[in-house]
Amino acid sequence: MGHFFLRGVGRRAVRGLSDFGKLLLSLLKRKKRVGLYVDGFNLYHAIADLNKPHLKWLDLRALAERLIDRRDERLLRVVFCSAYPTHLNDAKKLERHQDYIAALEARGVECYMGQFKKRPVTRCRSCNHAWQTHEEKESDVMLALQILHDAHLDRVDQVYLLSGDSDFASLARLFREEFPNKKFFSVSPPRRPHSKEVLQHAHGKRRLRLTTLEKCLLPSEVQDARGRILSVRPVEYDPPS
Known part of the structure; x- marks a missing residue:
């Protein structure tokens, strides 16, 4: 018994x-560790072309969560690179940009800011009129360095690059050569094509739909865990009623 x-x-x-x-x-x-790396100016101009300013108040973390396959992937980092438009002498535009960066950082997005530098003076050959232009510097380089740094330290298994800029083709090629066990994906901004040069070296592609952006907007007030308001949506970015 x-x-x-x-x-x-x-x-x-x-x-x-x-x-x-x-x-x-x-x-x-x-699960595969994923990082989303966002070319801020490329995304901004793509949204500006849509004539839907409320989409500029975009929650990149929420967007990244919708972009990945949660059954097989987990989001590790969201990196955003841009530059403050200090050269425009437009205080309101600068303030909106600062409000947006504060909101992104409150959502755990890592923001790296470049700068605008003066280009050589342009002069009209016909009337001899001269004007000063500026060029955004550093943000593309910072974005590429963040990707390579994360791959080198084995922080990520898959990279999602949100940009349509062909300048990232050399990055995609180097990434594929140096990290054969990792994958590089191109993500195109809404209604913008992928860079053909980047796709030559990418493992795949994703396309952002307008409806996805509409579902990934930041709230009117962005708060921290204690309920303190860290950023308030500019009225220019209020959704249409």
């Missing part, structure tokens, strides 16, 4: 361990 009892307990224990083992294996199954 006692022998039978022990045998019964043993069978139940084996079954229990088997179920636990299956659960453990499922928990230990390694």
Whole structure:
């Protein structure tokens, strides 16, 4: 009788361990670590062309969560590179940009800012009129460095680059050569084509739809965990009524 009892307990224990083992294996199954890297100016101009200013109040973390496949991927980083438009002498535009950066950082997005630098003076050959132009510098380089740095430190398994800029083709090529076990995906801004040069080296592509952006807007007030207001949506970005 006692022998039978022990045998019964043993069978139940084996079954229990088997179920636990299956659960453990499922928990230990390694999801691919994903980073979304956003070319701020490329995305901004794509949205500006849509004539829908409320989409500029875009929650990039929410967008990244919709972009990945949660069954097989987990979001590790969202990186945003841009530059403040200090050269425009437009205080309101600068303030809107600062409000947006504050909102993104409150959502856990890592923001790296470049700068605008003066270009050589342009002069009209016909009337000799001269004007000063500026060029955004550093943000593309910072974005590329963040991608390569994360790959080198093995922080990510897959990179999603949100940009239509062909200047990133050399980055995609180098990434594929140096990190053969990782993947590089091109993400095109809404109603903008992918860079053909980038696609030559990318493992795949994703396209952002307008409806997706509409579902990923920041709230009117962005708060921290304690309920403190960190950023307020500019009235220019209020959704249409």
